Amino acid sequence: MSSSRPARLTTRQSRPAGIPDATVARLPVYLRALTTLAEDGVATVSSEELAAAAGVGSAKLRKDLSHLGSYGTRGVGYDVEYLLYQISRELGLTQDWRVVIVGVGNLGHALANYGGFASRGFTVVALLDADDALIGEQVAGLAVRSIDELESVVAGGVHIGVVATPAAAAQGVCDRLVAAGITSVLNFAPCVLDVPADVMVRKVDLSTELQILAFHEQRRAVTEFGEALDVTTGPDPVAPGLTELAR
Amino acid sequence: MSSSRPARLTTRQSRPAGIPDATVARLPVYLRALTTLAEDGVATVSSEELAAAAGVGSAKLRKDLSHLGSYGTRGVGYDVEYLLYQISRELGLTQDWRVVIVGVGNLGHALANYGGFASRGFTVVALLDADDALIGEQVAGLAVRSIDELESVVAGGVHIGVVATPAAAAQGVCDRLVAAGITSVLNFAPCVLDVPADVMVRKVDLSTELQILAFHEQRRAVTEFGEALDVTTGPDPVAPGLTELAR
DNA sequence: TAGATTGTTAATCGATTAACAATC
DNA sequence: TAGATTGTTAATCGATTAACAATC
Numbered sequence: 292m293s294s295s296r297p298a299r300l301t302t303r304q305s306r307p308a309g310i311p312d313a314t315v316a317r318l319p320v321y322l323r324a325l326t327t328l329a330e331d332g333v334a335t336v337s338s339e340e341l342a343a344a345a346g347v348g349s350a351k352l353r354k355d356l357s358h359l360g361s362y363g364t365r366g367v368g369y370d371v372e373y374l375l376y377q378i379s380r381e382l383g384l385t386q387d388w389r390v391v392i393v394g395v396g397n398l399g400h401a402l403a404n405y406g407g408f409a410s411r412g413f414t415v416v417a418l419l420d421a422d423d424a425l426i427g428e429q430v431a432g433l434a435v436r437s438i439d440e441l442e443s444v445v446a447g448g449v450h451i452g453v454v455a456t457p458a459a460a461a462q463g464v465c466d467r468l469v470a471a472g473i474t475s476v477l478n479f480a481p482c483v484l485d486v487p488a489d490v491m492v493r494k495v496d497l498s499t500e501l502q503i504l505a506f507h508e509q510r511r512a513v514t515e516f517g518e519a520l521d522v523t524t525g526p527d528p529v530a531p532g533l534t535e536l537a538r
Numbered sequence: 539m540s541s542s543r544p545a546r547l548t549t550r551q552s553r554p555a556g557i558p559d560a561t562v563a564r565l566p567v568y569l570r571a572l573t574t575l576a577e578d579g580v581a582t583v584s585s586e587e588l589a590a591a592a593g594v595g596s597a598k599l600r601k602d603l604s605h606l607g608s609y610g611t612r613g614v615g616y617d618v619e620y621l622l623y624q625i626s627r628e629l630g631l632t633q634d635w636r637v638v639i640v641g642v643g644n645l646g647h648a649l650a651n652y653g654g655f656a657s658r659g660f661t662v663v664a665l666l667d668a669d670d671a672l673i674g675e676q677v678a679g680l681a682v683r684s685i686d687e688l689e690s691v692v693a694g695g696v697h698i699g700v701v702a703t704p705a706a707a708a709q710g711v712c713d714r715l716v717a718a719g720i721t722s723v724l725n726f727a728p729c730v731l732d733v734p735a736d737v738m739v740r741k742v743d744l745s746t747e748l749q750i751l752a753f754h755e756q757r758r759a760v761t762e763f764g765e766a767l768d769v770t771t772g773p774d775p776v777a778p779g780l781t782e783l784a785r
Numbered sequence: 786t787a788g789a790t791t792g793t794t795a796a797t798c799g800a801t802t803a804a805c806a807a808t809c
Numbered sequence: 810t811a812g813a814t815t816g817t818t819a820a821t822c823g824a825t826t827a828a829c830a831a832t833c
Contacts, residue, residue, distance in 0.1 A: 313800060315753050319746040323728065337814065346730040350802055357816055365815040366809040382749050383756030390748070397651045401644035407728055407745040412752075451751055474758065475751040477744075481570065481654055483593040491754050493747045497724075498654040499566040500740045501637070502629050504698055504722040505659075506562050507738050509630030511721065560824060584790065597826055604792055612791040613833040791832080798825070807816080 310381070314355040318378050320345045321352070325375040337368040384412045391449045393464050394456035395420040395428075395435050398479055402455055403431040413451075417444045421460065438464070445471035458482040465492075557628070561602045565625050567592045568599070572622040584615040631659045638696045640711050641703035642667040642675075642682050645726055649702060650678040660698075664691045668707065685711070692718035705729040712739075 324344040328336055338356075342349040356362065356369075362377050363369045379385055390408070392399055395418050402408075403418055418430055421438045428435045436444070445452075445468065452468040454461050454476060461480035468476060469490055476492045478484050484492050571591040575583055585603075589596040603609060603616075609624050610616045626632055637655070639646055642665050649655075650665055665677055668685045675682045683691070692699075692715065699715040701708050701723060708727035715723060716737055723739045725731050731739050 311800070315750060316746070318753070319743070319749040320730070322749070324730070338816095339814085344730070346732075348802075350804090351800090353814095353816065354801080361816070363815050364809060365807070366813045368814070381753070383752040384749065386756070388748070388752050388755070397644075397648035401648040402744065404644045405744060408748075411745055411749070413745075413748055450755055451748065475755050477747055477751060483567070483571070483591070485593075491751060493751055495742055495744065495747055496566070497649065497652060497742065498658055498660075499563070500724055500742055501635070501655075501660055501698065502566040502569070502631065502658070503562060504724060504738060504740055505630040505635050506565070506628070508635070508697055508722050509633070558824070585792095586790085595826075597828090598824090600790095600792065601825080608792070610791050611833060612831070613789045615790070789833085791830105793830085794828085796826085796828100799823090801822070802820085803818100804820100805816105805818085807814105809812105809814085 310358045314358050315382075317345070317347065317351075317355055318382055320347075321355070322375065322378050322382065322384075325371055325378070328371050329375060333371055335368045336371055336374075338363070341369065386412065388413050388450045389416045389448055390414065390451045390453060391417045391419065391441075391444055391468075392453045392455060393419045393438065393441070393468070394454065394460070394480075395422075395425055395430060396455065396457075399455040400430055402453060402479075403433065416447070416449060419444065421456075441467050442471045445473060449473060451475045451477060453477045453479070454484070455479045557605045561605050562629075564592070564594065564598075564602055565629055567594075568602070569622065569625050569629070569631075572618055572625070575618050576622055580618055582615045583618055583621075585610070588616065633659065635660050635697045636663045636695055637661065637698045637700060638664045638666065638688075638691055638715075639700045639702060640666045640685065640688070640715070641701065641707070641727075642669075642672055642677060643702065643704075646702040647677055649700060649726075650680065663694070663696060666691065668703075688714050689718045692720060696720060698722045698724060700724045700726070701731070702726045 321341065324341060325336075328341075328344065336344075338349045338353045342352040345352065353363075356374075359377060359381050362374050390413050392402055392415060395403070399418065399420070403415060408415055415431070415433065417440070418433050418435045419438045419441055420426065420435050423437075425435045426437050441464075450473075452465075452473040452475070454464055454468075456464050458480045461478065461482050462484060465476060465478070465484045465486065469486055474490050476484065476486065476490065478492055478494045479496075481496060481498060484494075486492055568588065571588060572583075575588075575591065583591075585596045585600045589599040592599065600610075603621075606624060606628050609621050637660050639649055639662055642650070646665065646667070650662060654660075655662055662678070662680065664687070665680050665682045666685045666688055667673065667682050670684075672682045673684050688711075697720075699712075699720045699722070701711055701715075703711055705727045708725065708729050709731060712723060712725070712731045712733060716733055721737050723731065723733065723737065725739055725741045726743075728743060728745060731741075733739055
């Protein structure tokens, strides 16, 4: 198999610059599945097996991988470690990414202690908070520093800013991160962050996820009862506390 | 405006059963923007203004809202409180959703203390953990209980299970939740959960988000330097610790 | 009526899926 | 060679977007 692996002679034309967003979003899932397989000592995996481990269809998996290059072997499958490396490289995980966490409340604590950070090429270089009472406290091996140091910390080299402040403080913190040169922000605050077009923001939002689950639970209830309860045409089902919103 | 608001006489035909997934995922964002507007005392908002507050285009906003019904007034805009109520109702937030959190580590703590839970119709009814040392500890006004009580807690009425355990324990916990009758799961553990087709799982994954940011940061670097560094054709840029993976 | 803004249409775009030729 | 599985094609599906008729 080693001898038949395609030589890495791919030209720029052969791999189009743009990997679809939907594919990029799934690469971390494949990476995780491959890591588990590698730990279990599995050397080779078929698209069918890997897809099952990642929770997607095999056609989608093969299509996704085809955007990276031809890293499989027909009739055999994919070499687990080789594919692991190729996806890591594609995601930029073969280099170290320096992260600053702003806001060391419950969530900031959890993030700082999250094991997945260090294991995959992400290094938390500083924890910042506006609360003087927290400053100096040791969290995950780092002393919490003042938000006043944001600019100097970023100047020292930071790639990604994590916003874990209350919503009211988030935009201000984000503005300072961006002004200091940060171009990638992970936002845990429950608000929309306004940034220049060249800054990428990703958002993790607990209540959004819960609300989406609630929507589907509700829909399930309606369907199960054969739409006996017609929320569209019936009187408004008004919950306590929402009465004043109904007309 | 009150008098010109369309009467709620919509028939089943007029609102197709299925609201697109992409739309459902954005409704919580609109809800949040509307809540802020309502707090600021704004009575009416145009699609242009609301879209800006939510960080989307106005055409997309109007298209999304059109799936719920005709809740706006041409030439005027949307009544903030009325639209707030309609979206809340659509998402199922006019009823109370009972949530159990399994795993009271750093993240479980953060989730339990998260204010957004209670404010939007979600009630945490129990915190469960497998660690005896934690049992009885007060977190966010609740005593942590043993994982052994999972089945009895769910039997007492729970709609949504939140998995905040280590990855190794997640599938087992999920199986027990599902066996006990839970059909909506929010998974914070870094693994894929295997569930029956009728169970809905949503996943929140910090390292996935970081990896997506890393991908774009890396791409940015390549683009900025005019592809002087060609990662496709050049020798593999091997980072320490990944050497053994490269061929 | 004139101005403003919605709700809808139709075109475009991107993602998914199944089938299968290529090939190990 | 025969069996297995990839990588790609083409069809389908769903989401986005701009433009504008409807209408307040």
